Amino acid sequence: MHQLIFYRQLWLGWVVAALCVALATTSAIGQVRQLTGKVVDEREQPLPGATIRLSPMLLATQSDENGAFLFSALPAGAYTVQVSLVGYAPQSLSLAARTGSSHLLVRLKISAQELTNVVIEANPxxxxxxxxxxxxxxxxxxxxxxxxxxxxxxxxxxxxGVKIIGIGSGQSKPLIRGLGFNRVVVVENGVKHExxxxxxxxxxxxxxxxxxxxxxxxxAASFVYGSDAIGGAIEVxxxxxxxxxxxxxxxxxxGKSNNALYGTSANVFGRGQHWFANARATYQNYGDYRVPTDQIYVYDFAVRLHNNQLRNTAGRETGLHLHxxxxxxxxxxxxxxxxxxxxxxxxxxxxGLEPRRVDTxxxxxxxxxxLLPRQQVSHLKLINRSQYQLPGTPHRLEAELGYQHNFxxxxxxxxxxGxxxxxxxxxxxxxxxxxRAFDKHVYAGNLRAYLRWGRHALTAGVNSEVQDNRINGWSFLVPAFRQQAVGAFAYDKFQLNDHTLLHGAVRYDHAHLHITPYTDWFPSATPTxxxxxxxxxxxxxxxxxTFNSVVWSAGINYNLGQWELKGNVGKSFRVPIxxxxxxxxxxxxxxxxERGDPALDPEQSYQLDVSLGxxxxxxSVQLSPFFNYFPNYIYLNPTPEHDYFxxxxxxxxxxxxxxxxxxxGEVQLxxxxxPTLRTELLAEYLRATQLSGAKRGFTLPFSPPASALLNLTWSPRLSGELSGSYFAVDYRRTAAQPNIVPPERKTLGYQLFHVQAGTRLTLGQQPLLLSLQVQNLLNTRYLNHTSFYRLIGLPEAGRNVILTLNLPFTITPATHEKN
Structure with missing residues (x-):
């Protein structure tokens, strides 16, 4: 019955979204005003890939291989057309759109100013x-x-504001402002990674x-991504x-020195007029990694480390991709x-529970x-992303269908x-x-409509997902389950004037979770x-x-000359896992x-974000403070009980x-x-306090301490084979973390030095990008408060020299001719 209700709601959500798009499209087709144009250089040669932005309608497009571009269904009014392309001086033109068609010919001049890497990257x-x-x-x-x-x-x-929970050389998960696990969404190719x-x-x-x-x-990003984006989102x-x-x-x-890692990743692509293919293969092989100590204590048992190496932390990684x-x-x-x-x-x-039984x-x-103990993980993804521009209108549809298998x-x-x-x-x-074994199958579908008229840019969409997770193994921690979720949202951006952009969003979610019962495979003696x-x-x-939730978000962007101000207040939620x-x-x-509570309510979160630049x-200076309140945060609370079964x-x-x-908040300066020397300061601070419950007055687990990173980068203006060279030093200062929640332990502050250098070489006609890093230059012994292993006093990796080489190659260069 629950599944029938779920699929009925899913079907209704998709129908409503499709009807909204159809109605908006029908209304817009009656408009016949359009703007066409062409972007060329001083020799009248077409320039593909130029970015054309139309204000105040928040429309943007790129010129095609012939330098042409098109905006359709424009209401009458005054517009500003901004055209930019790397290596050329940008142009800004004024235009009055009337009934019929208008055509622009935009000539861009080669920029005489030498741009640094920061400026080139910062524009988009x-x-x-x-x-x-x-x-x-x-x-x-x-x-x-x-x-x-x-x-x-x-x-x-x-x-x-970004930290990790790390274990070993390659296993890590993100923390955004101290929130991680299922409170941060990771999106790859448009689909939530599960x-x-x-x-x-x-x-x-x-x-x-x-x-x-x-x-x-x-x-609070739940209004776009749904449950789990209560702390933020990372889109790859x-x-x-x-x-x-x-x-x-x-x-x-x-290559890396600390764990003797070597690896390679090879990519090849090709495209005709309309069809393309892009393939990549990756392989990495690494050994046990080193720490700056030769002894740690596990359960008060002294463990000697051979050659300062953590035994059995070697690994192999493989990646295969086809687009x-x-x-x-x-x-x-x-x-x-x-x-x-x-x-x-x-x-x-x-x-395990027997550190003394290890065959060192x-x-x-x-x-x-x-050797044992070890883990083996495979993740298969099949995703289709489609986009359709509705003819004669500025509207478009986007959709993703995805399947994932995590084993x-x-x-x-x-x-x-016991x-x-x-x-x-x-x-x-x-x-x-x-x-233990976990076998998860995930089916996902997303549909979004981008509707633009006047000063409004509306995004409406539906997200749906089904998870089926099975278990195996002689040890038990988490049961098998099946989870179904569907959500619908609407998000509007309104251009109030040339300097002010207003945001408003609302979302409804429905989730249904069924947990499969589990019984021990061996008998236990219980007293009666x-x-x-x-x-x-x-x-x-x-x-x-079954869980239902309504969340919302409201924000503002104010940009005036050198000043940028943004603010957002919103509510997010998260379904208990x-x-x-x-x-x-x-x-x-x-x-x-660990013991769960079947009566837990969905987490609710209210957050205020401000950014002043x-x-x-x-x-350039940017200050980004935030305030966050959870009325019912879910956490793992230690009790006086002990288990003997x-x-x-x-x-x-x-x-x-x-x-x-x-x-x-965070500070960026x-x-x-x-002209060849710049400095950068990146700092962050977080304070979390439990206001009720057994741990009232304590902080939350994995709460990162305050830290600051000071960078100095020298980019000499070299020509020829050493163009694009840089030399940089990072100095990171991390404060002590005395605010803990038992059984966490306090961690001391520490200082680290990192060094980076790189250059662009040209060997004949072949470009080559070379990058060198030395992490933990002084081989400092320290405990990272967000590390998985700091509970047993295990320090982070010692000095690590990382050398990377990138060799791009061209088989068929781009031309401006259209076949």
Whole structure:
């Protein structure tokens, strides 16, 4: 019955969205005003790829291979046409649109000013930020190449307000302003990435070499992305569609000294007039990573580290990608097929409940072997993204259909605890070394309509998703479940005047969650009034929950000359996940027993964001404070109970809810000291306090301490084979974190130095981009408060030299001729 209701609501949502588009389209077709134009250079040669923006209607397009562009269905009025293209001086033209058609011929002159990398990269980013009321960070390929870390999330950690929960060399998940796990949405190719985000030891299965641009949205983003975007969103965008009649590719090489990593990623693409294909293959191989200590303590047991290496933290990673599709004047449809797989070990002395039983001689014989305990993860995605420009109107439709299969296995030696049999049963249909397995299938569909008339730019859409997650293994923590969700939203941007843009959004969501019951495969003895009763205990009862929510958002952008002001206030929500509702088992990574609460309510969050920016020729300053209030934040609360059925007397942690207040902000300051020397300061602060519940007055887990990063970059003006060279030093100062919630431990402050250098070489006609990083230059021993391993006092990785090489190549160059 619930499934019938769900699909009926899903069908009605799609029908309503389609009717809205049809009505708006019918209304607009009666307008016959249109603006055509052509962008050329001083020699009258067409310029493809120029950006043309039409104000105040918030319309934008790009010139095609012939330099032509088109705006349709324009109401009468005065407009400003802005035309820009990298390497050319921008132009701004005034236009009065009347009945009929208008045509513009725009000539761009080559810019005589030598632009720095910052200016070239900032132009599209600045325009994107001016249209977004939330705090937004956008980084492109140059940033990702320069700061490439062990994973994509580790690369983004340099940005203020972004941290990671890391485990080992390649596994990490993001924190935005101290919120992570299922409170941050990661979107790849237009579809929400769904893996096993709830585990601190579970990384994101995303190939960092396949990312061309990343947008980080900080704040209450549920009105666009639905549940889980309560803390923000990270959108990973692929390489753009190649220009017509081109073919080429690139080869990336990477090496790291700390864990002897070597890897490569090769890409090749080609396009005719309308059809294109883009393929990429990635492989990385790494050994155990090193830390600046030779001994740690686990359960007060001293663990010696051979050659300062964390035994059994080696791994292998593979990525395969294929993008192919059709690009026409009105229709664009792209199919994305990707596979990301990894096989890596867990630090042998910090997994399970028996650190004394580790065979150190076996593990220390090789730094590249992957023994037990280990994990194996594969993630398959099949996504179609389509866009249709309605003829004769400025409106368009966009849709995504996606399928994901996330298969995660955790392998470990069988060790009996509590009432588990001392010898593994030979007739049990579960492999003896399979501790846990999670098999998730996800089906998603999104539909959006972009409707523009007058000063309004309305986006209306429907999102739907079905998750089916099954489990296996001899250990139990989270039951199997099936979750269905559908949401509809409307988001309007209104251009009040040339300087002010207003935002308003509303969204409704419906979610249905069914949890499958689970019973132990072995009997336990439970005390009763008639003596001990031996039976197989029910660990998870059958549970069905339905959730409904309405969220909203309102914002403003005010841009006047050198000043930029934006503000946003909104409500977000998050549906409780299966772990929070029905967990009932030992978490061998945290040496704790976790228990869910089936009566939890959906999280609600109210957040105020403000951003004030000021720019001059040499200066730029941005202040971004925020205030956040949760009336019912879900957290894992330690209790006085201890478990003896499944562990060695582990403390029981129970999921609970409390009121929480959070506030903080980020500061970004840039100053051009000399034409070739600039400095940058990035700082962040966060304070979280529980206002009710058993931990009233305490903070939240994984609350990052205040930190600041000071950068100095020298970009000498070299010509010839060393153009584009840079030398940079980062100094990061992180404060101590005395505000904790037990069983967390306080962490001390620390200082780190990082060095970067890079250049662009030309070998004959072949360009080559070379980047060098030295992370933790002084091999400092420190504890990162958001690290997975800091609970056992394990410091972060020591000095690491990273060398990356990018070799782009062209097979068929672009031409302006149309076949």
């Amino acid at each position: 980013i600045a325009l994107r930020k001016q249209e977004e009321s939330l705090n937004l960070e956008v980084v492109g390929g140059a940033f990702l190449q320069r700061y490439r870390g062990g994973s994509l999330m580790q690369t983004l950690e340099r940005l203020p 893996g096993q985000q709830w585990g601190a030891d579970h990384g994101l299965e995303i190939d960092q070499f396949a990312a061309e641009q990343v947008e980080i949205l900080k704040g 965008k692929p390489a753009p569609v190649p220009a017509a009649h081109t073919a080429g590719g690139s080869v990336d090489l990477i 192919t599709g059709y690009v026409g004047e009105q229709l664009r449809s792209v199919l994305y097929l990707s596979y990301v797989g990894s096989r890596s070990g867990f630090f042998a002395n910090a997994h 001689d076996l593990h220390d014989a090789s730094s590249r072997d992957i 995660r296995q955790e392998f470990s030696q069988y060790v009996n605890h 009432y588990m049999p001392p010898v593994y049963p030979s007739d049990l249909p579960i492999p003896q070394d399979l501790e 009034s008639n003596g001990a009763l031996t039976e197989r205990l029910v660990r998870a009862e059958a549970l069905t929950r 299966a772990k929070e509702l029905a967990a009932n088992g030992v978490n061998y990574h945290y040496f704790s027993y 000021w720019k001059q020729d040499k200066w 499944y562990g060695a007397g582990n403390q029981v942690f129970q999921y609970a809810q409390s009121r929480v207040r959070r506030y903080g 840039r100053y051009q000291l000399l």
